Amino acid sequence: MPHDDSQKTPSRHWLERPGSVNKLIRGLAVFCAVLLVADFFYEKLTHYAWEQAPAFYAVFGFVSCVFLVIAAKGLRRLLMRDEDYYD
Amino acid sequence: MTEWLPPGFVLILGALFVPFLRGHTRKVWLLLLPVLGLLQIWGLPNGYEWNLTLFGFDLQLVRVDALSRIFGTVFYLAAFLGLIFALHVEDDLEVVSALMYAGAAIAAVFVGDLISLFVFWELTAVTSLFLIWARRTERAYRAGLRYLIVQVTSGVLLLAGTLIHYADTGSLAFGSLGLVSLGTGLIFVGFGIKAAFPLLHAWLEDAYPEATVTGTVFLSAFTTKLAIYALARSFAGTEILVPIGALMTVFPIFYAVIENDLRRVLAYSLNNQLGFMVVGIGIGTEMALNGTVAHAFAHILYKALLFMSMGAVLFRAGTIKGSELGGLYKSMPWTAAFCIVGAASISAFPLFSGFISKSLILAATADNHYTLTFLVLLFASAGVFHHAGIKVPYFAFFAHDSGIRCEEAPLNMRIAMGIAAALCIGLGLWPGLLYSLLPFPVNFDPYTTTHVVTQLQLLFFAAAAFVFLQKTGIYPPELASINLDVDWLYRRAGPRLVAAIGATWARTREALAHSAGRHFEAAAAQLRALHAPPGVLGEPWSTSQATLWVALALVACLAVAYW
Numbered sequence: 001m002p003h004d005d006s007q008k009t010p011s012r013h014w015l016e017r018p019g020s021v022n023k024l025i026r027g028l029a030v031f032c033a034v035l036l037v038a039d040f041f042y043e044k045l046t047h048y049a050w051e052q053a054p055a056f057y058a059v060f061g062f063v064s065c066v067f068l069v070i071a072a073k074g075l076r077r078l079l080m081r082d083e084d085y086y087d
Numbered sequence: 088m089t090e091w092l093p094p095g096f097v098l099i100l101g102a103l104f105v106p107f108l109r110g111h112t113r114k115v116w117l118l119l120l121p122v123l124g125l126l127q128i129w130g131l132p133n134g135y136e137w138n139l140t141l142f143g144f145d146l147q148l149v150r151v152d153a154l155s156r157i158f159g160t161v162f163y164l165a166a167f168l169g170l171i172f173a174l175h176v177e178d179d180l181e182v183v184s185a186l187m188y189a190g191a192a193i194a195a196v197f198v199g200d201l202i203s204l205f206v207f208w209e210l211t212a213v214t215s216l217f218l219i220w221a222r223r224t225e226r227a228y229r230a231g232l233r234y235l236i237v238q239v240t241s242g243v244l245l246l247a248g249t250l251i252h253y254a255d256t257g258s259l260a261f262g263s264l265g266l267v268s269l270g271t272g273l274i275f276v277g278f279g280i281k282a283a284f285p286l287l288h289a290w291l292e293d294a295y296p297e298a299t300v301t302g303t304v305f306l307s308a309f310t311t312k313l314a315i316y317a318l319a320r321s322f323a324g325t326e327i328l329v330p331i332g333a334l335m336t337v338f339p340i341f342y343a344v345i346e347n348d349l350r351r352v353l354a355y356s357l358n359n360q361l362g363f364m365v366v367g368i369g370i371g372t373e374m375a376l377n378g379t380v381a382h383a384f385a386h387i388l389y390k391a392l393l394f395m396s397m398g399a400v401l402f403r404a405g406t407i408k409g410s411e412l413g414g415l416y417k418s419m420p421w422t423a424a425f426c427i428v429g430a431a432s433i434s435a436f437p438l439f440s441g442f443i444s445k446s447l448i449l450a451a452t453a454d455n456h457y458t459l460t461f462l463v464l465l466f467a468s469a470g471v472f473h474h475a476g477i478k479v480p481y482f483a484f485f486a487h488d489s490g491i492r493c494e495e496a497p498l499n500m501r502i503a504m505g506i507a508a509a510l511c512i513g514l515g516l517w518p519g520l521l522y523s524l525l526p527f528p529v530n531f532d533p534y535t536t537t538h539v540v541t542q543l544q545l546l547f548f549a550a551a552a553f554v555f556l557q558k559t560g561i562y563p564p565e566l567a568s569i570n571l572d573v574d575w576l577y578r579r580a581g582p583r584l585v586a587a588i589g590a591t592w593a594r595t596r597e598a599l600a601h602s603a604g605r606h607f608e609a610a611a612a613q614l615r616a617l618h619a620p621p622g623v624l625g626e627p628w629s630t631s632q633a634t635l636w637v638a639l640a641l642v643a644c645l646a647v648a649y650w
Binding site: 066 | 541542561
């Protein structure tokens with residue numbers, strides 16, 4: 001999260017210090033792990049039976065996004081043009 | 088005021104005074120108008136009507152019920168936020184057209200007949216055009232023309248459908264119509280254009296990013312949500328809307344991932360969000376319609392917030408291209424924070440507004456056994472987090488440092504974004520506030536353990552996918568480029584086709600003229616020889632000669648007559 005002090009002080013922002021980004025990524029990994037474990041500790045009330053599969057939403061979220069990005073990247077070959085294409 | 092002025096007219100008439108006001112008076116006036124308007128509609132009871140007969144047509148200028156009230160309310164809120172955001176703007180054209188546009192949309196929400204709807208439908212088209220033209224660039228001028236043509240076409244279809252429907256049924260009522268005849272079909276397509284149905288959508292992504300910094304904020308709120316309102320009013324439960332909506336949630340997110348103009352990314356995600364609402368209308372149960380209305384309400388606020396934050400970036404940094412931005416969190420920390428709130432809301436993070444509204448639609452989809460649609464909406468939910476939730480704030484404020492150092496957004500912009508962000512969080516924390524305004528009673532709790540955990544799983548693992556794709560270098564970089572969309576058909580293919588037909592015709596005509604030329608020339612020479620002055624018929628006649636011929640002609644006539 002950004003802080004307001006970055007404008008006034010010439011010292012480097014926390015985000016710019018080496019290792020900060022890795023800390024964020026590790027934090028995200030911990031969060032993901034906690035969420036996976038959490039799946040086993042409550043009664044999952046779902047509409048469909050397949051939603052009951054442990055980590056269904058986690059896998060769905062990850063796979064969808066990887067598919068989305070790779071497919072979109074492929075679409076670039078077909079759709080991408082120069083900025084002044086229509087000018 | 089409540090009795091002699093239809094809702095929305097406070098803004099339309101109030102706009103006329105704006106060019107004569109300057110300084111603080113003008114600012115106070117601008118902020119007072121939406122407040123007055125909001126008080127007016129909340130002063131009218133449900134069931135209030137204002138009917139009149141004009142040229143034998145039964146018109147209904149005002150109809151107040153829960154559906155029109157909630158849309159009117161959020162439209163006034165959006166106008167209020169937009170006006171704060173635009174408080175520094177001195178361009179009369181822009182301010183006046185923004186006010187009239189908002190007023191026309193609000194008036195349209197409250198009318199009860201299709202003729203009045205048509206009038207305000209077209210008024211929103213014409214007034215909003217100037218928010219694009221006020222950018223005063225060649226590109227904006229051309230985008231505005233295309234926008235106008237599409238919008239007017241939508242209105243023409245609405246009018247044609249209305250007239251056919253009137254001839255069929257004798258009714259002009261703007262109520263439940265259903266897709267049952269040619270007339271209602273035309274109205275459906277007219278609504279569908281404004282709601283940016285797939286293949287009818289390109290005007291949105293084409294025009295919105297070309298409008299002014301403040302204009303896009305207004306545009307994002309009214310036109311498409313007016314269409315959502317109209318669809319909910321007239322086509323609730325029309326099943327074809329379910330696949331249409333599902334398709335709408337999906338295809339724009341692919342574009343959003345590779346689009347470079349961050350306001351255009353937001354336009355694509357706007358289109359995707361409309362898809363969720365359209366699905367809700369198609370399902371048509373009370374819960375689904377509640378979901379659509381709640382999502383429209385939440386969406387107007389977080390979308391305005393996102394467009395405000397990107398507008399502020401454009402205003403200060405002078406560009407909105409992902410390939411040129413990055414690292415702006417140092418210069419614009421407040422704007423970055425507000426943008427993240429908007430991003431969390433559109434991504435439906437628990438405790439933010441999108442979570443409590445979108446889940447109504449998803450639950451209704453599952454309850455009514457639209458399994459495939461349910462999965463598509465889940466995919467789209469992960470996708471919207473990916474591009475609107477992560478990509479927009481990431482490439483504008485973080486990523487690699489672009490070296491751009493600029494001022495933080497002006498105070499009025501920060502206040503507008505602050506209020507919008509507070510509303511996004513407030514609705515997420517206290518969903519009952521919004522649920523109590525919905526057209527049907529709500530028996531739904533978004534904050535169940537299952538729902539919170541599954542949604543967090545979906546979102547955090549989508550975020551993990553982003554990190555994974557970035558780290559492995561698979562994620563496509565932001566490139567200075569555009570992507571072809573359906574508008575290619577009328578911007579490139581159409582003109583080329585017309586040019587090709589024209590060239591072919593010209594060639595054919597030339598060839599014909601060449602081959603037939605000699606015959607034409609011979610005939611022309613003959614005619615000239617006969618009729619030009621030296622020819623027999625070209626010679627001037629003497630009076631006696633002429634009299635003789637006239638007399639002979641007379642004799643011939645008499646002979647024929649007495650035969």
